[in-house]
Amino acid sequence: MKMMGILRLLLSLTCILFSAVAANPPTCPANIDSGCADDVWKGEFFPGIPKIKYEGPSSKNPLAYKWYNADEEILGKKMKDWLRFSVAFWHTFRGTGGDPFGAPTKYWPWEDGTNSISMAKRRMSANFEFMEKLGVDRWCFHDRDIAPDGKTLAESNANLDEVVAFAKELQEGTGIRPLWGTAQLFMHPRYMHGAATSSEVGVYAYAAAQVKKAIEVTHYLGGENFVFWGGREGYQTLLNTDMKRELDHMARFFQAAVEYKKKIGFNGTLLIEPKPQEPTKHQYDWDAATSLSFLQKYGLAGEFKLNIECNHATLSGHSCHHELETARINGALGNIDANTGDPQIGWDTDQFLTDIGEATLVMLSVVRNGGIAPGGFNFDAKLRRESTDVEDIFLAHISGMDTMARGLRNVAKLMEDGSLSELIRKRYASFDTEFGAEIEAGKVDFETLEKKAMEWGEPAVASGKQELAEMIFRSAL
Known part of the structure; x- marks a missing residue:
């Protein structure tokens, strides 16, 4: 009777163990020497890493x-x-x-x-x-x-x-x-x-x-x-x-x-x-x-x-x-x-x-x-x-x-x-004029451009504000 009791206890512990394994699948580091790392292994390869x-x-x-x-x-x-x-x-x-x-x-x-x-x-x-x-x-x-x-x-x-x-x-x-x-x-x-x-x-x-x-x-x-x-x-x-x-x-x-x-x-x-x-x-x-x-x-x-x-x-x-x-x-x-x-x-x-x-x-x-x-x-x-x-x-x-x-x-x-976009807009503002828009649309020939160059004389060239652009960019980092 005592032996039967021991067997029943072992059976009970085995059932508990299998239940625990089923509820919590085993993990291992997929080490090739661990015996659980073949191609059908269903455990974790990264057991120490949580979901990020x-x-x-x-x-x-x-x-x-x-x-x-x-x-x-x-x-x-x-x-x-x-x-x-x-x-x-x-x-x-x-x-x-x-x-x-x-x-x-x-x-x-x-x-x-x-x-x-x-x-x-x-x-x-x-x-x-x-x-x-x-x-x-x-x-x-x-x-x-x-x-x-x-x-x-x-x-x-x-x-x-x-x-x-x-x-x-x-x-x-x-x-x-x-x-x-x-x-x-x-x-x-x-x-x-x-x-x-x-x-x-x-x-x-x-x-x-x-x-x-x-x-x-x-x-x-x-x-x-x-x-x-x-x-x-x-x-x-x-x-x-x-x-x-x-x-x-x-x-x-x-x-x-x-x-x-x-x-x-x-x-x-x-x-x-x-x-x-x-x-x-x-x-x-x-x-x-x-x-x-x-x-x-x-x-x-x-x-x-x-x-x-x-x-x-x-x-x-x-x-x-x-x-x-x-x-x-x-x-x-x-x-x-x-x-x-x-x-x-x-x-x-x-x-x-x-x-x-x-x-x-x-x-x-x-x-x-x-x-x-x-x-x-x-x-x-x-x-x-x-x-x-x-x-x-x-x-x-x-x-x-x-x-x-x-x-x-x-x-x-x-x-x-918006400061960087505005800086770029201002730099090309001359092309936002009516004549600039015609150039971008391909409607102006060389003769017309020469006439305008004669009329306007030496053009004024504004600063490109490169350092300001970099300052604005870096301020966002």
């Missing part, structure tokens, strides 16, 4: 937003609708901290050192938990970053299908969707001469097949855009390069992509990302102006917009604001890579943008554009090599999101104050 909330500028909590309040309305839109943040899978979950002079420094606890399908699924699970805790409902990806390359194209496609199907399951009921997808056409040795600009027709065909598949999976996941990266589309010297032929080939490639997008009913925007000297000396998509010229020459201007990366603006010798304005005034601002580079380092350092002044100028272009939907801000940015804690992934994104949100708030201050 807005606590306001006075908060000292590093795991809280100080400036980004998703549902707060600024200038007639919610902050989340102005900013449309997106997590970049490749830097966030595939970044290693390695560089040309140093070995990888980051070894996330869920990694097993392989590029297997099960590992790809585990990373995808971590990605979705990260987004949900961060409060971001968009992500972006390269095909080969989310699924391993196979020995054949068919095997690579099968790998991608399996991981994308898993991502689709994770999406259900979350509201999370890709901001955009793209094909990685630069890392594999086959792309040593470029992809669409390769001198080998076999590589051209392979690249087309890879893009075709990447468009299909982006469409399947409900992606809003598809990006073409310039990777190695350029040349080091014209001694062995037929520049016109390569440009023509690239144009035909893009035209075929437009046709296929329409054929399958993908309504997302196609984007080109200006990409200077990365890694070739002469890139065909050097900056916004060069890319726009290419699109116009080949009749593609109405089919593509630009994805502007702030770090690439630095490498092309421009400011991010200049590149955004060039795209905006041509009706081609489609998306923004929210990062920055180091002006003293001639490389794409992909740092999180934390400069409040630069963020304010970026948001000034976005507000003037009326927003950038269906594009958004994707964090094409990576942790510094020395940042190796899992928590650092959250801290970096919180900092980047707060910086852009603060920039938006600063733009609202500038617009409510």
